[in-house]
Amino acid sequence: xxxxxxxxxxxxxxxxxxxxxxxxxxxxxxxxxxxxxxxxxxxxxxxxxxxxxxxxxxxxxxxxxxxxxxxxxxxxxxxxxxxxxxxxxxxxxxxxxxxxxxxxxxxxxxxxxxxxxxxxxxxxxxxxxxxxxxxxxxxxxxxxxxxxxxxxxxxxxxxxxxxxxxxxxxxxxxxxxxxxxxxxxxxxxxxxxxxxxxxxxxxxxxxxxxxxxxxxxxxxxxxxxxxxxxxxxxxxxxxxxxxxxxxxxxxxxxxxxxxxxxxxxxxxxxxxxxxxxxxxxxxxxxxxxxxxxxxxxxxxxxxxxxxxxxxxxxxxxxxxxxxxxxxxxxxxxxxxxxxxxxxxxxxxxxxxxxxxxxxxxxxxxxxxxxxxxxxxxxxxxxxxxxxxxxxxxxxxxxxxxxxxxxxxxxxxxxxxxxxxxxxxxxxxxxxxxxxxxxxxxxxxxxxxxxxxxxxxxxxxxxxxxxxxxxxxxxxx
Numbered sequence: 001x002x003x004x005x006x007x008x009x010x011x012x013x014x015x016x017x018x019x020x021x022x023x024x025x026x027x028x029x030x031x032x033x034x035x036x037x038x039x040x041x042x043x044x045x046x047x048x049x050x051x052x053x054x055x056x057x058x059x060x061x062x063x064x065x066x067x068x069x070x071x072x073x074x075x076x077x078x079x080x081x082x083x084x085x086x087x088x089x090x091x092x093x094x095x096x097x098x099x100x101x102x103x104x105x106x107x108x109x110x111x112x113x114x115x116x117x118x119x120x121x122x123x124x125x126x127x128x129x130x131x132x133x134x135x136x137x138x139x140x141x142x143x144x145x146x147x148x149x150x151x152x153x154x155x156x157x158x159x160x161x162x163x164x165x166x167x168x169x170x171x172x173x174x175x176x177x178x179x180x181x182x183x184x185x186x187x188x189x190x191x192x193x194x195x196x197x198x199x200x201x202x203x204x205x206x207x208x209x210x211x212x213x214x215x216x217x218x219x220x221x222x223x224x225x226x227x228x229x230x231x232x233x234x235x236x237x238x239x240x241x242x243x244x245x246x247x248x249x250x251x252x253x254x255x256x257x258x259x260x261x262x263x264x265x266x267x268x269x270x271x272x273x274x275x276x277x278x279x280x281x282x283x284x285x286x287x288x289x290x291x292x293x294x295x296x297x298x299x300x301x302x303x304x305x306x307x308x309x310x311x312x313x314x315x316x317x318x319x320x321x322x323x324x325x326x327x328x329x330x331x332x333x334x335x336x337x338x339x340x341x342x343x344x345x346x347x348x349x350x351x352x353x354x355x356x357x358x359x360x361x362x363x364x365x366x367x368x369x370x371x372x373x374x375x376x377x378x379x380x381x382x383x384x385x386x387x388x389x390x391x392x393x394x395x396x397x398x399x400x401x402x403x404x405x406x407x408x409x410x411x412x413x414x415x416x417x418x419x420x421x422x423x424x425x426x427x428x429x430x431x432x433x434x435x436x437x438x439x440x441x442x443x444x445x446x447x448x449x450x451x452x453x454x455x456x457x458x459x460x461x462x463x464x465x466x467x468x469x470x471x472x473x474x475x476x
Contacts, residue, residue: 001122002041004058004085005029008069008076009047013364015386017424019416021048022432024163027209028064028091030148032114036122037149047072049157054079060125062118063106064091067338068362074105081107086125090114096178097340098133112136112185113168115144142167142189147197156431162203166194166223170211172239175342176304176335188219191226198230204256208236215239217248224251237261243288249295258408259298259328262288267321270309289325296402298328298409304363305385306335306378308371315381319388326398328409329417330389333363334382335370390417 007026012018026046033042045052061080065073070093077087090110094101098111108130110117116136124130145168153161169186170177178184198206213236214220227234233256240262242248252260266272269282292299303318322330337344337353338361347353352369360367364382366375373381388394395413400406415423 001059001126002057003036003043003060003062003122004056005032005042005044005062005064006052006076007044007046007048007064008072010066010069011359011362011364013362014383015417017420019159019420019424019427019432022157022159022427024160024207024209025148025153025158026064027148027163027165028114029062030150030152031146032062032118033152034146034149035114035118037152040122042152044152046157049154052076054083057083058085060088060122061085062088062090062110065089065093066091067093067097067358068360069093070101071357071359074102077106086130088121090117092178093338093340096184097338100339107132109133113140113145113187115146116140138185140185140187142187143193145187145189145193147193147200150201156433159427159432160207161433162201162205163207163209164194164197164201165189165210166208166213167210167215167219169215170239171215172212173342175346176337178338178341186215188216191219191223194223195226195230198227198232204230204232206232206234208234210237212237212239214242214245214248217242217245221248221251224248224255228255230256232256233258235259235261237263240264240285240288243291244284246291249291249297253295253297257297259300260292261300261302261331263302263304265302265304266307266310266314267318268307268309268314271307271314272309285321286325289327293326296405298400298405300329300331301327302331302333304333304335305382306366306368306370306373310370310378311372312377312381314372315385319385319394322389323394323397326400328398328400328405329412330386332382332385334366334378335368336361336363336365337368386417392418 007029010021012020026044029044029046033044036042043058058080061077063073063076073089077089080087086107088108088110089101089106094109095111098109101109108121109132110121111133113136117134121130121134145165150161167186167188169184171186235258238260242252242260243262264285267282267285272282289299301322305314305318335343337347339358344353347368353367354369354375355367357367366378369375370378390413395410395418398409398413400409
């Protein structure tokens with residue numbers, strides 16, 4: 001059979017450029033391709049980097065759907081179905097919000113992991129016995145996870161290709177997160193499988209894109225010991241409770257951690273507790289930042305604005321905290337009640353949802369009634385805090401104390417955020433992959449020069465200075 005896998009184009013947020021669209025490849029589609037390509041013709045088309053070809057008559061079209069791309073996914077589906085293709089919809093939105101998907105939009109809904117659904121879908125399609133919904137069984141184990149087909153990447157189209165999943169899901173159930181859905185499962189992969197996958201990439205620089213690399217600290221310790229001999233430089237997302245575990249942080253540092261993406265969400269205690277983010281305590285944030293920075297690891301802090309404890313004053317207070325703690329990069333969002341989450345159900349019951357246009361559900365629009373400010377105050381505060389964080393004044397104020405962190409820090413803050421439009425033009429002329437590689441090399445060389453200077457003056461003979469890495473490749 002001829003199977004086409006499609007990633008619909010996402011809507012850019014106001015502060016983003018096309019660099020965001022070219023940041024990394026769609027691992028979900030590459031995973032499905034790896035499962036099927038030995039027995040079928042498989043093609044991947046990512047609308048974020050190129051156009052969709054509608055006239056080549058695939059037998060099956062698989063579309064990966066997030067909440068904000070559902071309207072576009074339905075348009076793509078209608079076009080292919082009119083031409084005789086079977087259309088299968090899967091992805092995070094289909095899994096967590098099946099009830100919100102119009103029944104006539106797709107031929108088949110794929111709920112849960114591809115490893116537990118797609119082989120059955122293709123088999124039944126060949127037999128002419130397709131069912132409307134396929135659900136992955138809940139006991140899928142880590143040994144069944146399939147490595148993506150990395151060799152199918154159009155590498156010149158992506159800034160960063162060395163992305164790896166070590167787990168699926170998260171053990172925590174924060175109300176606003178997809179993981180609060182009953183369909184989400186937390187699965188750790190087999191460590192030897194992940195190590196083999198890393199080795200197959202042929203690189204020493206890896207981004208782990210798990211929801212939470214430290215979700216199971218015992219597993220994480222074993223994994224970090226296993227990758228220690230690989231000499232990696234890596235980034236990952238973790239929950240903030242990892243910062244309370246000094247031994248775990250030491251292992252992260254020793255195994256090559258350069259930066260951590262952490263969901264602080266809010267510096268207001270009432271805002272955090274209001275969405276049951278039980279692993280976070282705003283009172284501990286300063287100590288957590290110090291513990292991470294003391295080990296030469298940089299931080300990409302994620303904040304959600306519009307939580308019920310937030311007011312217009314929250315923006316100034318958050319900015320002050322970010323600058324005071326020299327947070328290297330910041331990712332901000334407007335609170336968005338994704339359908340299928342606990343937050344959505346609560347807001348819907350309270351009459352606080354203001355629009356059903358799912359294309360607006362990309363964390364850059366106000367789609368609900370905030371409790372502590374007007375929708376206009378929330379949106380303008382969200383836009384302005386980005387401008388203020390990445391002003392030249394605050395970029396200088398947040399400059400890391402460690403010299404070997406500064407190249408990566410400046411790359412991200414200046415080339416991606418402050419002057420991202422110019423960088424995007426350069427990427428289009430040269431290639432996203434090459435620009436990403438050049439930025440990585442520059443940052444790595446700067447680290448080596450800094451370490452050499454430290455040893456030359458005798459300051460690092462017994463205790464090398466901490467090093468941090470490629471802020472350009474933090475999760476964005």
